[in-house]
Amino acid sequence: MPVTQVSLHEHIDVVARRVIEHADQLTALDAAIGDGDHGINMKRGLEVVLADIDDLAAKPLPDALKAIGLTLVMKVGGASGPLYGTLLMTLGRELSESFDRAVLASAFGVAVQAVKARGKSDVGAKTMLDVLEPVRQILEAGGDGLPARVRAQADAAAAATVPMKATRGRASFLGDRSVGHMDPGARSSALMIGAVCDVLEGRT
DSSP states (O other), X not given: OOOOHHHHHHHHHHHHHHHHHTHHHHHHHHHHHSOSOHHHHHHHHHXXXXXXXXXXXXXXXXXXXXXXXXXXXXXXXXXXXXHHHHHHHXXXXXXXXXXXXXXHHHHHHHHHHHHHHHHTOOTTSSSTHHHHHHHHHHHHHOOTTHHHHHHHHHHHHXXXXXXXXXXXXXXXXXXXXXXXXXXXXXXXXXXXXXXXXXXXXXXX
């Protein structure tokens, strides 16, 4: 699965803009169960990424991932910056410029484990991990129509956080009152994953 410089530019652009376009939605989701700044914070960090997109897209994929991850750590406030930064920087360490589905699945698995360790959390706690882990499983299984199935799984997994009770993060302070709201980190994860799938399918 080679990633050309042109497609890397498109991936960065589409992913960043997709989240920025949904910043108000993400902030509203976070206002219900968190600090109310997830969308604002993600928008701020990804606007910095877009401002540097030409330099980022000129890098080899591993270096671009690590640079974007570092930017998110530095520019996105709250827990999201370090968690997304950890995900991308770990992917950058695990991937080469060209890779197949099995290598991607393995690298994504390592990255998800790194996010679990960084956030001291796991699946079922109403976090971004409730999207990342199901997506990892789809990647590992492989098969036809992978981008469409990954997108569908990410969206379904984000929706599945609505009835969950949060046990990690600020939302956990609400206890039972966290039930009935989609986790904002799960939603932003689904947005980014869906954007990548759209680029792969030529839907942008």
